[in-house]
Amino acid sequence: MNEEIIIAGFGGQGVLSLGKILAYSGIMEDLEVSWFPSYGPEMRGGTANVTVILSNERISSPVLNVYDTAIVFNQQSLDKFEPKVKPGGLLLYDPNGITRHPERKDIDIYQIDATKEGAALGSTKVLNMVALGAYLKLKPIVKLENVHKGLLKSLPERHHHLIPLNEKAIGVGMEKVKLIHKAEHVNAK
Amino acid sequence: MGEILLMKGNEALAEAIIRAGVDGYFGYPITPQSEVMEYLAAAKPEERTGMVLLQAESELAAINMLYGAGATGKKAITSSSSPGISLMQEGISYIAGAEIPVVVVNVVRGGPGLGTIQPAQSDYFQATKGGGHGDYHLLVLAPNSVQEMSDFVPLAFDLAFKYRNPVMILSDGLIGQMMEKVELFEPIPRWTDEYIREHHGNWATIGKTPDRERNIITSLDLVPERMEKHNMHLKEKYEQMEREEVRFEEIQTEDAEYLFVAYGSSSRIAMKAIKLARAEGIKVGLLRPITLYPFPKKRLRELADQVKGMLSVELSLGQMVEDVKLSVECRIPVEHYGRVGGMIPTPEEVVEALKTKIINR
Amino acid sequence: MAKSKVIPHHDVPLDQIIKPENIIFKKTKLFTDNVLSYCPGCGHGVAHRLILEVIEEMGIADKVIGIAPVGCSVLAYEFMDLDMQEAAHGRAPALATGIKRTNPDKFVFSYQGDGDLAAIGTAETIHAANRGENITVIFINNGIYGMTGGQMAPTTLEGMKTSTTPYGRDPRQMGHPIKITELVAQLPGTCYVTRQAVHTAALVRKAKKAIRRAFEYQKANKGLSFVEIVSNCNSGWKMTPVQAIKWLEENMLPYYPLGDLKDVGLD
Numbered sequence: 001m002n003e004e005i006i007i008a009g010f011g012g013q014g015v016l017s018l019g020k021i022l023a024y025s026g027i028m029e030d031l032e033v034s035w036f037p038s039y040g041p042e043m044r045g046g047t048a049n050v051t052v053i054l055s056n057e058r059i060s061s062p063v064l065n066v067y068d069t070a071i072v073f074n075q076q077s078l079d080k081f082e083p084k085v086k087p088g089g090l091l092l093y094d095p096n097g098i099t100r101h102p103e104r105k106d107i108d109i110y111q112i113d114a115t116k117e118g119a120a121l122g123s124t125k126v127l128n129m130v131a132l133g134a135y136l137k138l139k140p141i142v143k144l145e146n147v148h149k150g151l152l153k154s155l156p157e158r159h160h161h162l163i164p165l166n167e168k169a170i171g172v173g174m175e176k177v178k179l180i181h182k183a184e185h186v187n188a189k
Numbered sequence: 190m191g192e193i194l195l196m197k198g199n200e201a202l203a204e205a206i207i208r209a210g211v212d213g214y215f216g217y218p219i220t221p222q223s224e225v226m227e228y229l230a231a232a233k234p235e236e237r238t239g240m241v242l243l244q245a246e247s248e249l250a251a252i253n254m255l256y257g258a259g260a261t262g263k264k265a266i267t268s269s270s271s272p273g274i275s276l277m278q279e280g281i282s283y284i285a286g287a288e289i290p291v292v293v294v295n296v297v298r299g300g301p302g303l304g305t306i307q308p309a310q311s312d313y314f315q316a317t318k319g320g321g322h323g324d325y326h327l328l329v330l331a332p333n334s335v336q337e338m339s340d341f342v343p344l345a346f347d348l349a350f351k352y353r354n355p356v357m358i359l360s361d362g363l364i365g366q367m368m369e370k371v372e373l374f375e376p377i378p379r380w381t382d383e384y385i386r387e388h389h390g391n392w393a394t395i396g397k398t399p400d401r402e403r404n405i406i407t408s409l410d411l412v413p414e415r416m417e418k419h420n421m422h423l424k425e426k427y428e429q430m431e432r433e434e435v436r437f438e439e440i441q442t443e444d445a446e447y448l449f450v451a452y453g454s455s456s457r458i459a460m461k462a463i464k465l466a467r468a469e470g471i472k473v474g475l476l477r478p479i480t481l482y483p484f485p486k487k488r489l490r491e492l493a494d495q496v497k498g499m500l501s502v503e504l505s506l507g508q509m510v511e512d513v514k515l516s517v518e519c520r521i522p523v524e525h526y527g528r529v530g531g532m533i534p535t536p537e538e539v540v541e542a543l544k545t546k547i548i549n550r
Numbered sequence: 551m552a553k554s555k556v557i558p559h560h561d562v563p564l565d566q567i568i569k570p571e572n573i574i575f576k577k578t579k580l581f582t583d584n585v586l587s588y589c590p591g592c593g594h595g596v597a598h599r600l601i602l603e604v605i606e607e608m609g610i611a612d613k614v615i616g617i618a619p620v621g622c623s624v625l626a627y628e629f630m631d632l633d634m635q636e637a638a639h640g641r642a643p644a645l646a647t648g649i650k651r652t653n654p655d656k657f658v659f660s661y662q663g664d665g666d667l668a669a670i671g672t673a674e675t676i677h678a679a680n681r682g683e684n685i686t687v688i689f690i691n692n693g694i695y696g697m698t699g700g701q702m703a704p705t706t707l708e709g710m711k712t713s714t715t716p717y718g719r720d721p722r723q724m725g726h727p728i729k730i731t732e733l734v735a736q737l738p739g740t741c742y743v744t745r746q747a748v749h750t751a752a753l754v755r756k757a758k759k760a761i762r763r764a765f766e767y768q769k770a771n772k773g774l775s776f777v778e779i780v781s782n783c784n785s786g787w788k789m790t791p792v793q794a795i796k797w798l799e800e801n802m803l804p805y806y807p808l809g810d811l812k813d814v815g816l817d
């Protein structure tokens with residue numbers, strides 16, 4: 001198993017922490033993991049992204065050019081990373097604010113209305129967990145019990161009371177994820 | 190087995206500093222390594238081990254605080270990034286001359302000047318060839334993972350005290366900012382004053398007692414005969430390092446026809462490039478220098494008889510490639526590939542460079 | 551003729567609104583059109599404007615050489631339509647000395663934050679002042695390292711939380727907040743030393759007068775003129791701009807009181 005993921009959106013959408021929770025869940029699953037963020041002034045109000053890799057082998061490069069999965073939360077990130085999904089790979093996006101939707105035919109495209117569903121849960125802070133649920137539904141690379149352990153590890157203790165809400169959001173994501181386009185047959189590995 | 194955590198390279202370094210029994214950290218904020226001091230400040234090292242943490246007024250001051258503390262046999266460390274390390278060069282030269290064991294961490298960013306806060310490996314020359322004035326070397330360790338950011342702290346202190354020489358951990362913004370699994374080592378207690386007196390009392394300035402001559406820490410000697418002798422003594426230390434401390438890692442070199450030479454973050458990219466190249470049937474391996482000084486010259490010289498060409502992959506305009514060339518003594522083609530200014534080459538680019546610069550040259 | 555722009559949703563052509571008789575405020579032409587990189591509500595932008603207005607009003611733009619520091623205002627040269635130099639962290643007064651000594655007929659100012667001026671560059675600050683260099687120093691004191699993400703500055707108040715003093719600044723460990731302006735005022739090389747602020751309209755007008763006076767001193771070759779501006783850093787203080795101004799008034803100003811510390815007289 002080797003899963004190479006890019007997660008991208010606006011700073012404040014919980015992009016980096018989504019990556020962190022995924023990485024921590026990977027550790028609980030006994031996988032090798034890496035997490036590399038964009039950092040610096042780019043992040044002040046602008047876009048943020050993080051590359052997360054989970055693998056059962058030693059991880060080589062923590063920065064990549066193409067990805068098995070892209071999880072994107074805004075137009076800029078969609079434009080930037082849609083072309084970088086490997087043929088046969090997965091693109092999962094939040095349609096909130098998207099005017100130009102993905103067009104590729106050789107990848108799986110799914111939508112999750114994370115912003116909307118997060119707000120419906122009563123917190124704008126859990127949209128990233130809704131997306132995580134959607135992703136795990138499509139690619140169950142880590143067990144939910146390990147996500148729980150990952151949450152325990154990555155959230156500071158003063159936020160542990162929010163774990164049930166986060167898990168609820170994951171459940172909503174799993175339920176609400178929607179297929180837009182299934183990859184046409186490709187010969188990729 | 191120790192505790193396993195997910196940490197940034199900078200955080201793992203900071204935690205390792207506390208666990209390694211360090212007596213003092215002195216630093217000045219600079220991106221991309223400010224997390225080191227921030228982590229330390231939050232972790233209350235003064236309560237955990239009694240370690241001193243001080244935000245200095247400048248890197249110039251910080252390195253001289255290391256001079257003072259290190260010269261009393263205490264374990265002293267600083268971390269900074271390129272512009273701050275430049276400011277420390279005067280102090281580093283004095284520390285090398287006065288033979289003080291200290292550890293300096295450089296989380297490199299792109300230069301010259303203020304440059305960029307993104308990762309780079311453009312301080313290789315500065316780290317390995319001097320940096321400050323005079324004939325001296327740092328012993329330079331190049332971590333390529335968060336685990337090594339942690340493990341190299343106690344190693345660096347062992348080497349610093351073994352040689353009474355400054356040791357540099359040469360990292361970069363990529364290794365500093367990325368998170369990986371890290372297994373923390375068991376805390377090493379700080380040395381007691383008795384321990385220091387017993388093991389380092391023959392040189393450290395810890396207060397003269399009637400039973401011994403006074404200890405003097407200095408880099409000055411105005412008598413040329415004596416100064417030359419001091420320089421030759423330093424040279425002997427460097428030669429001993431070259432014999433005993435060369436460290437490197439080899440990946441898929443057994444059957445390699447070509448070789449990447451890369452350290453730190455670019456070695457990680459090269460590892461991925463190996464996978465891509467081998468999928469195309471190109472037999473390429475990697476030699477990753479772990480000590481940049483002393484450099485794995487001998488092993489590269491041996492590999493020059495096996496492979497058809499080497500590509501030095503660096504986030505620079507071509508610095509380590511000079512040492513690779515010196516090592517292989519013109520036996521095979523050696524080329525450089527790198528991106529600079531904070532750009533990071535993709536593994537695909539590296540494979541392409543191997544093809545155009547070496548295989549199809 | 552170019553078609554007049556229309557304000558969205560208002561069908562009124564812009565040139566019917568923007569008429570000379572309607573204009574009550576204009577950006578000085580010494581501001582470039584680059585978008586300021588400062589956080590909303592930050593004092594840096596106002597301080598820039600005052601310096602530029604003074605230079606414009608004195609008609610000396612062609613004789614001014616400015617120095618940008620390392621700090622949030624590291625890109626000051628992007629916003630000031632003047633000949634500018636970018637200094638290494640803390641070294642601006644040394645650059646200024648080099649410029650002024652070799653170009654005594656030019657106006658030279660350095661623009662520096664508290665970390666730049668009062669930590670890493672303390673020696674340069676004190677010695678340029680002590681030599682009485684004929685330069686103007688504009689010192690933005692926001693009590694924090696804004697640019698690097700909110701670490702302790704030499705001017706950080708006692709008990710104030712920053713990312714390197716997460717439990718509050720403890721003077722026994724970190725020393726007391728430094729009143730560098732009081733130090734500078736003691737040096738015979740300085741002619742005019744003042745502390746101002748820019749968070750209300752009245753204070754902005756006062757601060758501008760002070761900056762003007764500082765440049766007049768430079769014109770009169772009287773020595774080093776020094777204008778501290780007590781400012782806010784919403785991002786570093788982790789406050790909204792409104793909270794930050796309140797906090798500044800309640801905490802910064804009692805410790806850093808406004809007013810002239812030294813004024814030897816212009817004639």
Ligand SMILES: Cc1ncc(C[n+]2csc(CCOP(=O)(O)OP(=O)(O)O)c2C)c(N)n1
Nearest residue numbers: 219620621622639663664665666695696697
């Ligand atoms: C030699 C050196 N050390 C450290 C830095 C990192 N650095 C950049 S700005 C800054 C602090 C700036 O704070 P201040 O002068 O108060 O300006 P502000 O951002 O608050 O306006 C630091 C430490 C650097 N650029 N060069």
Ligand code: SF4
Nearest residue numbers: 589592622696783784
């Ligand atoms: S970080 Fe602080 S000093 Fe810098 S621009 Fe923002 S508010 Fe101003």
Ligand SMILES: [Mg+2]
Nearest residue numbers: 663664692694
């Ligand atoms: Mg400041």
